[in-house]
Amino acid sequence: MTVASPTVEQISTVKRRSPMSETWEYxxxxxxxxxxxxxxxxxxxxxxxxxxxxxxxxxxxxAEARIEAPSTEHLMxxxxxxxDVFSRSMLGGRVTLVVTIVAIILAVIWGSLVGIALGLxxxxxxxxxxxxxxxxxxxxxxxxxxxxxxxxxxxxxxxALTFGFTYGILTIRVARAATLDFVTREFLLAARARGESxxxxxxxxxxPNVRDVLLVDGAMNWSWMLLGFTSLSFLGxxxxxxxxxxxxxxxxxxxxxxxxxxxxxGPVIMLSTLIIGINLFSDALAKAxxxxxxxxxxx
Amino acid sequence: MSKSLIEVRDLTIGYTSxxxxxxxxxxxxxxxxxPGETLGLVGESGxxxxxxxxxxxxxxxxGSQLLKGNVRLDDHDIFDLTAQELEAVRGQKIALIxxxxxxxxxxxxxxxxxxxxxxxLNADVSDVDAKARMLDLLAKVRxxxxxxxxxxxPHELSGGQQQRVVIAMALAGLPEMLVLDEPTTxxxxxxxxxxxxxxxxxxxxxxxxxxxxxxxxxxxxRVSDRVAIMYAGEIVEDASxxxxxxxxxHPYTRGLLESIPRLSRAGIxxxxxxxxxxxxxxxGCAFAPRxxxxxxxxxxxxxxxxxxxxxxHLVRCHHGEETIATDxxxxxxxxxxxxxxxxxxxxxxxxxxVEITYYRPGxxxxxxxDSEPPATVSDLTLSVxxxxxxxLVGESGSGKSTxxxxxxxxxxxxxxxxxxxxxxxTVEVDDRPVDLCRNVQMIFQNPDASLNPRHTVAEILDQPxxxxxxxxxxxxxxxxxxxxxxxxxxxGRYRLRxxxxxxxxxxxRVAIARAFAADPEVVLCDEPTSSLDVSVQAAxxxxxxxxxxxxNITYIFITHDLAVVRAIADRVVVLYQGRICEVGSxxxxxxxxxxxxxETLLGAILEPDPATKPxxxxxxxxxxxxxxxxxxxxxxxxxxxxxxxxxxxxWQVSELSNRHRIRCQIPLNELTNAQTDVIxx
Numbered sequence: 010m011t012v013a014s015p016t017v018e019q020i021s022t023v024k025r026r027s028p029m030s031e032t033w034e035y036x037x038x039x040x041x042x043x044x045x046x047x048x049x050x051x052x053x054x055x056x057x058x059x060x061x062x063x064x065x066x067x068x069x070x071x072a073e074a075r076i077e078a079p080s081t082e083h084l085m086x087x088x089x090x091x092x093d094v095f096s097r098s099m100l101g102g103r104v105t106l107v108v109t110i111v112a113i114i115l116a117v118i119w120g121s122l123v124g125i126a127l128g129l130x131x132x133x134x135x136x137x138x139x140x141x142x143x144x145x146x147x148x149x150x151x152x153x154x155x156x157x158x159x160x161x162x163x164x165x166x167x168x169a170l171t172f173g174f175t176y177g178i179l180t181i182r183v184a185r186a187a188t189l190d191f192v193t194r195e196f197l198l199a200a201r202a203r204g205e206s207x208x209x210x211x212x213x214x215x216x217p218n219v220r221d222v223l224l225v226d227g228a229m230n231w232s233w234m235l236l237g238f239t240s241l242s243f244l245g246x247x248x249x250x251x252x253x254x255x256x257x258x259x260x261x262x263x264x265x266x267x268x269x270x271x272x273x274x275g276p277v278i279m280l281s282t283l284i285i286g287i288n289l290f291s292d293a294l295a296k297a298x299x300x301x302x303x304x305x306x307x308x
Numbered sequence: 309m310s311k312s313l314i315e316v317r318d319l320t321i322g323y324t325s326x327x328x329x330x331x332x333x334x335x336x337x338x339x340x341x342x343p344g345e346t347l348g349l350v351g352e353s354g355x356x357x358x359x360x361x362x363x364x365x366x367x368x369x370x371g372s373q374l375l376k377g378n379v380r381l382d383d384h385d386i387f388d389l390t391a392q393e394l395e396a397v398r399g400q401k402i403a404l405i406x407x408x409x410x411x412x413x414x415x416x417x418x419x420x421x422x423x424x425x426x427x428x429l430n431a432d433v434s435d436v437d438a439k440a441r442m443l444d445l446l447a448k449v450r451x452x453x454x455x456x457x458x459x460x461x462p463h464e465l466s467g468g469q470q471q472r473v474v475i476a477m478a479l480a481g482l483p484e485m486l487v488l489d490e491p492t493t494x495x496x497x498x499x500x501x502x503x504x505x506x507x508x509x510x511x512x513x514x515x516x517x518x519x520x521x522x523x524x525x526x527x528x529x530r531v532s533d534r535v536a537i538m539y540a541g542e543i544v545e546d547a548s549x550x551x552x553x554x555x556x557x558h559p560y561t562r563g564l565l566e567s568i569p570r571l572s573r574a575g576i577x578x579x580x581x582x583x584x585x586x587x588x589x590x591x592g593c594a595f596a597p598r599x600x601x602x603x604x605x606x607x608x609x610x611x612x613x614x615x616x617x618x619x620x621h622l623v624r625c626h627h628g629e630e631t632i633a634t635d636x637x638x639x640x641x642x643x644x645x646x647x648x649x650x651x652x653x654x655x656x657x658x659x660x661x662v663e664i665t666y667y668r669p670g671x672x673x674x675x676x677x678d679s680e681p682p683a684t685v686s687d688l689t690l691s692v693x694x695x696x697x698x699x700l701v702g703e704s705g706s707g708k709s710t711x712x713x714x715x716x717x718x719x720x721x722x723x724x725x726x727x728x729x730x731x732x733x734t735v736e737v738d739d740r741p742v743d744l745c746r747n748v749q750m751i752f753q754n755p756d757a758s759l760n761p762r763h764t765v766a767e768i769l770d771q772p773x774x775x776x777x778x779x780x781x782x783x784x785x786x787x788x789x790x791x792x793x794x795x796x797x798x799x800g801r802y803r804l805r806x807x808x809x810x811x812x813x814x815x816x817r818v819a820i821a822r823a824f825a826a827d828p829e830v831v832l833c834d835e836p837t838s839s840l841d842v843s844v845q846a847a848x849x850x851x852x853x854x855x856x857x858x859x860n861i862t863y864i865f866i867t868h869d870l871a872v873v874r875a876i877a878d879r880v881v882v883l884y885q886g887r888i889c890e891v892g893s894x895x896x897x898x899x900x901x902x903x904x905x906x907e908t909l910l911g912a913i914l915e916p917d918p919a920t921k922p923x924x925x926x927x928x929x930x931x932x933x934x935x936x937x938x939x940x941x942x943x944x945x946x947x948x949x950x951x952x953x954x955x956x957x958x959w960q961v962s963e964l965s966n967r968h969r970i971r972c973q974i975p976l977n978e979l980t981n982a983q984t985d986v987i988x989x
Binding site: 027028194195196198199200201202203204205209213214217218 | 717740745753758759760762772775806826
């Protein structure tokens with residue numbers, strides 16, 4: 010039996026690490042976290058480099074080679090218009106990734122700002138805004154997104170704004186709850202008693218403490234947002250054709266699912282690996298940061 | 309010896325740390341409890357007291373594992389029982405009373421119903437019988453009007469009443485043994501004394517055995533027949549309460565007993581440096597690194613728990629017989645040292661007719677606020693001398709925190725004047741000039757809460773330096789940090805640590821260093837030692853006294869512990885319901901005439917000596933609201949007369965000193981005659 014044996018003296022010379030580097034240490038030893046990170050990084054790399062790498066032009070139609078089974082020329086076969094499914098799957102995440110990454114950053118920023126402010130202010134403003142948030146959350150969000158997109162059009166940046174705004178509402182609750190967790194802590198009171206400015210109290214004292222929660226929540230929300238965006242484009246409100254896009258590809262190719270299943274499998278594999286990757290990573294991140302309460306307090 | 313009720317043998321429990329190492333919590337621990345016996349279990353935090361208490365109920369904390377040994381109850385190993393069998397054992401054989409009663413009651417269910425549930429769980433009785441039993445139980449735990457209390461929700465009860473309900477629930481299954489894990493920690497002294505009284509009577513009446521876990525030796529002395537001292541997952545001494553407190557045989561026990569401030573002795577006690585090691589990691593005695601008597605034998609060979617001098621007194625020490633031979637009471641005489649103050653007859657702070665009430669919440673006012681609104685304070689006139697330590701004493705709700713928070717600018721005063729030098733302190737911190745903020749600093753109760761867990765010590769100390777001394781360069785600030793750490797007796801290398809990497813005492817030193825970084829004139833101390841182990845409490849008190857002498861600083865010290873007050877304060881203000889009852893120097897406060905409330909508080913103090921008995925004067929019923937007229941203490945006062953109902957008492961000045969004043973209707977000479985000297989007794 011091996012037993013850790015730091016004695017009284019040894020404890021004081023134990024290598025000291027910041028919470029950040031400790032989180033990274035833990036993450037590195039978590040297999041699922043590393044798999045998740047690998048999947049996310051692979052997807053980002055594919056999105057960045059695929060225009061140079063894909064074997065076929067994803068837009069080129071070929072009436073001769075419609076609905077072909079996988080071959081050496083077309084690794085995942087072709088769709089109804091004779092376009093290469095493999096190339097389209099590789100490229101199909103580019104718009105999705107850009108839109109959701111921009112949107113999740115927006116969502117975390119504006120959601121946190123409002124949430125932290127509400128947590129600190131409390132009182133009637135908090136009450137009113139939170140009831141408003143509850144009301145918004147009770148609406149079917151897909152319909153709201155559809156409505157906004159049909160009014161505003163399917164421009165990429167407008168979509169990023171729309172998604173950022175919608176998913177930021179979820180962040181408000183999380184940021185507010187995390188702030189409330191700390192509002193009663195004496196170190197904030199100590200800062201106030203010292204005469205520190207509100208800005209310093211929020212930026213230096215509060216933010217480092219709620220940061221973890223917001224990061225994990227952002228990562229989780231990102232995967233929800235990916236599903237949301239893909240759903241929109243499945244319904245035809247996402248990316249303007251003929252630009253390849255996973256959701257739209259699944260929608261169009263599901264009619265030939267029985268004949269050429271790879272036309273659907275391609276985008277599905279791409280989308281699901283990304284979402285699984287994000288979920289694995291954010292789970293491991295939560296555990297590494299000690300936020301996962303079911304596992305007990307970090308020792 | 310009669311057959312024991314529960315027997316723990318060679319119990320070793322460990323958990324796997326985040327880094328993947330196996331860390332022991334309990335190490336080969338053996339212990340038995342006889343029927344009807346009360347065993348007190350004492351030790352510093354991190355000694356494994358709670359783990360042992362839970363193991364006796366068959367609980368293992370998440371991630372913990374049983375490595376060796378067993379807990380035998382009725383010839384069964386409790387860890388071999390099935391889930392159903394365990395369920396039957398818990399409640400009917402052995403029941404747990406946890407620390408925070410408020411947390412163990414369901415907030416949305418009437419307390420009567422919760423007790424009923426406990427009754428139905430343990431016995432097959434009709435609803436009518438169960439209801440009768442429930443009211444019976446509530447009466448047994450001395451709750452007034454059981455019918456009324458039963459219909460209330462937990463939040464409508466005071467902390468003491470909640471704890472009584474939890475005791476009633478634990479008694480529902482008529483268990484043979486109760487495990488109590490610090491059940492009175494966090495309650496007021498008077499409430500604590502009443503609860504302990506109740507527990508003693510109940511176990512005497514029902515013949516229930518108790519294992520009482522506490523860090524408070526006064527409480528242990530009050531309830532225990534036998535005491536077991538725990539250190540680093542082991543029992544180091546196990547003997548009758550009288551023996552433990554009169555002739556302790558283990559140096560650790562002696563160290564603990566010598567570190568408690570006592571009502572009967574003035575001055576600061578001795579601290580015990582160091583902290584317990586992780587169990588099972590030292591080759592010899594686990595206490596050897598902290599022990600002044602340690603020899604080579606102690607560091608090489610682990611001692612066994614053995615009897616000394618063929619008695620039942622068990623000690624785990626190679627030198628137990630030598631230790632027991634030295635006279636402990638004489639040793640104790642030399643421990644307490646008084647602190648010297650350099651008082652100047654020049655007021656540092658002057659408060660006159662200050663009134664503080666509930667107020668509108670605004671931006672940033674929610675910081676540090678619990679759900680409870682601040683107590684109202686009225687008619688507060690007080691002058692604090694430069695270099696003085698003024699103690700504010702009172703139960704929760706007495707307004708002591710409110711006063712300190714007003715002085716520090718966290719709450720506004722409604723009316724009256726608070727002056728520091730030529731500055732007005734009735735305004736909130738946002739409206740005060742920076743230099744005024746610098747001069748009034750605050751040390752909080754719990755360093756775990758008052759230090760930002762995400763900042764290193766360097767960052768923590770840097771903030772006041774940057775704020776108050778913007779002219780300092782980075783390097784100057786760094787030198788200043790090291791200097792501050794050295795002033796609080798910490799190594800300069802602590803700069804790079806995070807709060808989680810320090811012990812409780814070290815963290816509080818950092819919090820003190822942060823307050824002194826501002827180079828203040830007035831330091832407000834909000835129970836700065838109450839969250840610390842007794843072994844380090846004395847060291848922190850000593851440090852505060854030294855720092856005060858160096859710069860002639862004024863302290864306003866909040867505490868509920870009147871023994872601590874006696875150790876360090878010059879003057880005492882006794883508060884009840886936001887009003888001053890009595891003011892005077894320490895010696896005046898601790899001798900008759902007392903204000904009836906002061907007498908109540910002093911009477912409820914538990915000295916670490918089984919021979920002393922607290923005097924329970926006033927009831928511990930909480931005040932529902934301030935009295936409309938008359939004396940604020942009338943409802944609980946043992947000397948209550950008719951005049952108290954109508955007329956607000958005026959100040960009576962003591963004949964001996966014009967600075968000792970008591971606000972009471974009863975003439976001082978009558979009070980003196982009716983009262984006994986708490987300290988002399």
